[in-house]
Amino acid sequence: MKKLILTTFYTMTLCSGIYYVATGESFVTMSQSVPLDQAEVERYLATEVMAPNFGGDVYTTYKILDTSTTKHEIYVWALIQEYVREGDRFETGTGMSGPLVLYVDRAAEMFTISGHESPRPGDYYPGDVRRMFPLYAELSVLPHPISLGEKLHDQMEQKLSRSHPVKE
Numbered sequence: 717m718k719k720l721i722l723t724t725f726y727t728m729t730l731c732s733g734i735y736y737v738a739t740g741e742s743f744v745t746m747s748q749s750v751p752l753d754q755a756e757v758e759r760y761l762a763t764e765v766m767a768p769n770f771g772g773d774v775y776t777t778y779k780i781l782d783t784s785t786t787k788h789e790i791y792v793w794a795l796i797q798e799y800v801r802e803g804d805r806f807e808t809g810t811g812m813s814g815p816l817v818l819y820v821d822r823a824a825e826m827f828t829i830s831g832h833e834s835p836r837p838g839d840y841y842p843g844d845v846r847r848m849f850p851l852y853a854e855l856s857v858l859p860h861p862i863s864l865g866e867k868l869h870d871q872m873e874q875k876l877s878r879s880h881p882v883k884e
Contacts, residue, residue, distance in 0.1 A: 752780070752790065753827035760818065760829040761794050770809035772800035775879075777871040779864060781815070781853040790818040790829075791853040795868040799876060806876060813865050815857040817848050 761776040768774050778794040794816050798809030814834055821830040835844035835857075845857050856864075 751827060752783075756827050756829060757790070757792070757818065760832070761792075761796055761816075764829075765794070765816065765832060766796045766798075766810060766812055768798040768810055770798060770800045772798040772807075772809045774798050775872055775875055777868045777875065779868065781856045782850055784850060788820040788822050790820060791849050792816050792818060793857070793864055793868070795865065795872055797872055813868065815845065815849065815853075 757778065758776050761778060762774045766774065774796060775798075776794060776796050778792045781791040781793060783790050793814065795811075795813045797811040799806040800809050801807075817833045818829050819831045819833075821828040824830075833848060835841050835848060842858060845854055849857055
C-alpha cells in the first residue's frame with residue numbers, strides 16, 4: 717500500500733512538472749483567477765476591439781474560458797456586434813465572434829485591460845491558438861464551438877431588447 721501511494725505521488729509530481737515545462741502554467745495557477753471587473757471587460761470589448769462602421773451602437777457578450785495569474789491574461793470567447801436603428805427595428809452592422817486574449821495591466825492600481833490579441837484566420841488559426849491559450853482554454857477554442865456562439869447570440873438579443881425596447 718505504501719508503494720502504491722508513493723508511486724502515485726511521484727507520478728502526479730512528474731506529470732505536473734512536465735505540464736509546467738510544456739505550457740508555463742502550473743496546476744495551482746490554473747485554479748486561481750485574475751480579479752475581474754465585468755464592466756471594464758465589456759467596455760474594453762465594445763470600444764477597443766472592433767470599430768463600428770455604420771454609426772451604430774456596439775454590444776458585447778462573452779464567456780470567460782480561463783485566466784492566468786502568472787501572465788495576467790484573461791481568455792474569452794467574445795461576440796461583438798454593432799446594431800443600427802432603422803425606424804422601429806435594429807439592423808446588424810459590423811460584427812465578430814471569436815477567441816481573444818485580454819492583457820491585464822499589472823502596474824495599474826485598478827483593474828485595467830492594456831491590450832488584446834486574437835488568433836489569425838486560416839492556416840494560422842490552430843498554431844496561434846496553441847501559442848496564445850493555455851491547454852484548458854485551447855480545448856474550448858480549437859473546435860470552434862457553434863453552440864457557444866449560438867448561446868452568446870441569444871444573450872446578445874436579450875441584452876439588446878432590454879436596453880432598447882422596440883415599439884410595436
